[in-house]
Amino acid sequence: MSETAIRTRYIARRHTSARAGVSPGLRRQGAILLPGLRRLASPLLLLVIWQAGCSAGLIPARLLASPAQIAVTFWSLLQDGTLPVNLGVSLGRAGLGLAIAVVVGIGLGLVSGLSRIGEEVVDAPMQILRTLPALALVPLFILWFGIGETPKIALVALGAVFPIYLNLHKGIRGLDPKLLEMARTLNLTRAQTIRDVVLPGALPDLLVGFRFAVGISWLMLVVAEQVNAQSGIGHMMMDAQDFLRTDIIMVGLAIYGLLGLGSDQFVRFLERRLLAWRPVYGAERRA
Amino acid sequence: MSAVRVEGLTRRFGQAPAVLDRLDLTIAPGAFTALLGHSGSGKSTLLRLLAGLDDVSEGRIERPDAVSVVFQEARLLPWKRVWQNVALGQTDADARDRAHAVLEEVGLGHRIDAWPLTLSGGEAQRVALARALVREPKLLMLDEPFAALDALTRMRMQGLVEDLWARHGCAVLLVTHDVDEALTLADRAVVLERGRIGTDLRVDLPRPRRHASPEREDLRRRLLAALHVHEHAA
Numbered sequence A: 001m002s003e004t005a006i007r008t009r010y011i012a013r014r015h016t017s018a019r020a021g022v023s024p025g026l027r028r029q030g031a032i033l034l035p036g037l038r039r040l041a042s043p044l045l046l047l048v049i050w051q052a053g054c055s056a057g058l059i060p061a062r063l064l065a066s067p068a069q070i071a072v073t074f075w076s077l078l079q080d081g082t083l084p085v086n087l088g089v090s091l092g093r094a095g096l097g098l099a100i101a102v103v104v105g106i107g108l109g110l111v112s113g114l115s116r117i118g119e120e121v122v123d124a125p126m127q128i129l130r131t132l133p134a135l136a137l138v139p140l141f142i143l144w145f146g147i148g149e150t151p152k153i154a155l156v157a158l159g160a161v162f163p164i165y166l167n168l169h170k171g172i173r174g175l176d177p178k179l180l181e182m183a184r185t186l187n188l189t190r191a192q193t194i195r196d197v198v199l200p201g202a203l204p205d206l207l208v209g210f211r212f213a214v215g216i217s218w219l220m221l222v223v224a225e226q227v228n229a230q231s232g233i234g235h236m237m238m239d240a241q242d243f244l245r246t247d248i249i250m251v252g253l254a255i256y257g258l259l260g261l262g263s264d265q266f267v268r269f270l271e272r273r274l275l276a277w278r279p280v281y282g283a284e285r286r287a
Numbered sequence B: 001m002s003a004v005r006v007e008g009l010t011r012r013f014g015q016a017p018a019v020l021d022r023l024d025l026t027i028a029p030g031a032f033t034a035l036l037g038h039s040g041s042g043k044s045t046l047l048r049l050l051a052g053l054d055d056v057s058e059g060r061i062e063r064p065d066a067v068s069v070v071f072q073e074a075r076l077l078p079w080k081r082v083w084q085n086v087a088l089g090q091t092d093a094d095a096r097d098r099a100h101a102v103l104e105e106v107g108l109g110h111r112i113d114a115w116p117l118t119l120s121g122g123e124a125q126r127v128a129l130a131r132a133l134v135r136e137p138k139l140l141m142l143d144e145p146f147a148a149l150d151a152l153t154r155m156r157m158q159g160l161v162e163d164l165w166a167r168h169g170c171a172v173l174l175v176t177h178d179v180d181e182a183l184t185l186a187d188r189a190v191v192l193e194r195g196r197i198g199t200d201l202r203v204d205l206p207r208p209r210r211h212a213s214p215e216r217e218d219l220r221r222r223l224l225a226a227l228h229v230h231e232h233a234a
């Protein structure tokens, strides 16, 4: 986004809040609280209908467990250690795969973003590879890496590396050339330019890529753990399928959902922290 | 002794006629020079060569190592606070203090920790000025630095630049479209015509130069004529 675009929006925002006679601070608080509550109402209603349907016997437990049953199962899985252990395993796989993706993606993004030769060597293969659906590689990965931890972590890393690479590359290429020129007139060294101009300038895009990467890594994990695993949330769910335990499957789904939500909140937190220089940031609502 | 010596400088883009055509220009240390010329006459091209942003292929440029440029846009890094923008690339321990001191000079001592996107256009341009001055340049180049500002702010900025120039004693090369601005600030006004310095006038008026005078009117007429602007034409 260009400097002027951000400024204009900032001014517009200040202007409207001044006209409404509400201080920006108050407005922001209200904006977070009120829609939050309103948005909860409809899901809660659905939950009530679901529970009523189960209690009235309209929904057979074989197909869909009731919310109350799911809560009880959740509690017992928590108590007997099944859930913490499997969750730990899943988190470990996702975390490690994501970490590898971040390191590799940023490395490749820097190489292709900062040098013409680097771009020629790195970018074309990445653009070709990214069109492959990563999940189609599962059989190959099992052949290559066996059925241990490696194929699962590799699958997560592979899925997550592309959004990180592509967005960082786009961020670096999209840097304002005037800022780079300014860095030259100030006699900044190449290292200083990368540290103070290139990386911070590409950070908003990198964070967008990171958010995608986190989402994809859960997706990859689900598949990896359901195809061939002895542990993890996905395995727990596949096991439950054999015994028609829809309550356990639903617990697994809920956990995945919470993981997705939690990691999204984490990335948002990172964005607020790292992009504090954008005056619009705190007030901006992004889906 | 001279701050800048340009000899036979030629610059062309592709097959088009040369934008700068064997241009000669000498600027004395500490002198305030205004560079005028039509849009597209090559003023920015000359500045970029002087700033070292483009390579000299034909001709020679002698210039001090310490040069600073301020462009029409402030070109601040939005992710660095105001003082960090000013101190950018300065690695010495007292960089922050020096940045603060220069920001005081341009009247922004109270905004040193602000984010650039919260500044007004005039404030941002003053930060850019501070960033240029903190490097203690021997030559300060300004490429239409006030063009995007409103008339009132522009007058304040002109006064500020005059003060800073008097205090820092660096040579200043100011690109402007505004003949009055040139006559208010500069010791010398040169006009870029067909790739060379065509008109070269000494502006020997007592400072401060807020008032009209017959000498000023005369200089004004000669500059406008050099720019082929006839006062009654419009």
Ligand SMILES: Nc1ncnc2c1ncn2[C@@H]1O[C@H](COP(=O)(O)OP(=O)(O)OP(=O)(O)O)[C@@H](O)[C@H]1O
Pocket: B013, B019, B037, B038, B039, B040, B041, B042, B043, B044, B045, B046
């Ligand atoms: N990188 C470039 N490639 C091709 N032509 C260029 C390039 N830079 C400048 N020119 C041409 O050189 C000429 C002089 O441009 P320059 O920007 O120096 O003009 P200027 O005097 O600064 O004009 P203005 O007052 O509008 O800023 C113009 O005709 C422009 O189109």
Ligand SMILES: [Mg+2]
Pocket: B043, B044, B045, B143
């Ligand atoms: Mg120009």
